[in-house]
Amino acid sequence: MTKRQPILCVVGPTGVGKSEQSIEIALRYGGEVVSADSMQIYRGMDIGTAKLQPSEMRGVPHHLLDIADPAEKFTVAEWKRQADQVIGEICARGRLPVVCGGTGLYIRALLDDLDFSQTPEDQTLRARLERRAKQEGVRALYDELCARDPERAARIHPNDRKRIVRALEVTIARGTAMSADYEWAPRQGRYDALVIGITMPREALYQRIDRRVEQMWRLGLVDEVKRLLECGVPVDGTAMQAIGYKEVVAYLSGAVSEEEAIRIIQQNTRRFAKRQWSWFRRDPRVRWFAKGPDGQFPADEIARLWTCVEAFLQDIGWSTANRSSTCRMESES
Known part of the structure; x- marks a missing residue:
């Protein structure tokens, strides 16, 4: 080993x-x-x-x-x-x-x-979310994130457009909450x-x-x-x-x-x-x-x-x- x-x-x-x-x-x-x-x-x-x-x-x-x-x-x-x-x-x-x-x-x-x-990047989806942020306001996207992934939303400021968009992008593209990656049970890493x-x-x-x-x-x-x-x-x-x-x-x-x-x-x-x-x-x-x-x-x-x-x-x-x-x-x- x-x-x-x-x-x-x-x-x-x-x-x-x-x-x-x-x-x-x-x-x-x-x-x-x-x-x-x-x-x-x-x-x-x-x-x-x-x-x-x-x-x-x-x-x-x-x-x-x-x-x-x-x-x-x-x-x-x-x-x-x-x-x-x-x-x-x-x-x-x-x-x-x-x-x-x-x-x-x-x-x-x-x-x-x-x-x-395994973390997806969807430029088309991201651009659509960015347009929504400008048209509907960042708060609307934050509310959607709260509904889709309340745990991740709780760690993001309601005005942090970049992270809100990214969290929604991952959640929508992958079909599972981004917070699913944040299980705090310690893992065996390389160090x-x-x-x-x-x-x-x-x-x-x-x-x-x-x-x-x-x-x-x-x-x-x-x-x-x-x-x-x-x-x-x-x-x-x-x-x-x-x-x-x-x-x-x-x-x-x-x-x-x-x-x-x-x-x-x-x-x-x-x-x-x-x-x-x-x-x-x-x-x-x-x-x-x-x-x-x-x-x-x-x-x-x-x-x-x-x-x-x-x-x-x-x-x-x-x-x-x-x-x-x-x-x-x-x-x-």
Whole structure:
């Protein structure tokens, strides 16, 4: 029997500090970070996706950032293909893959080795649904999705046209609910995985989110969106439907004021964090560790996290020789 490759996943809601903790793990155990963020894959989308600057990576190699043009279509199937390849290369170097991100389907694709070849794409049906969304309104399609697949509808915002259309497309084309693919009983995937979930008091996280949105605005989010539009990124494309970007487009068109745009981004980001919590809470494989209201782990909690990681690495026979390689690289940089 072939030995499964190890991965350590760090998940949780946006703004909770997944990137920083992933770097700490990589530094301690000789790892490389694999991004599992469906918007950080796009080049030129840096401020609004809170993409780390090279100096913030502390010498740790990061993968699957800036791998797609924001004007192109990029599927979860393509991300998984590239992630599997990158993880294999990291393991071949004797390093630990640390998968970091809040895109639940990306994480699940790795953990359960999901096969997307059976997920139909019907361009004619999709175009018809898009026309209906324009003529009847997105809410009409959302109501239909609620009737056809209430479980999937509960995980989609009523105004998220792209995901509503896709869910209806799959449900109608396949004849079964899209949520049928979301059975949470753990499956035997191709990886030996430890999944660490980071959480913190909700109100404290919401305050962090609000401050981060204000900082993004100050750092030049509006100019970033202007550059993307000038480069031909379509307003109705997947990239421009990301939180922070679609609201800036509305601001640039004069539909909302600057204050209103910031408020809506904050509100939509908080709602997104809530959906991420709900998604990951459903997965029994996630081992949760709680930060305090100040955004730091209490001493006993961070000790528990490191003990959990040590036990996992010991169970899979991770060589202690691998652990110092990234630390040496950090000290030499």
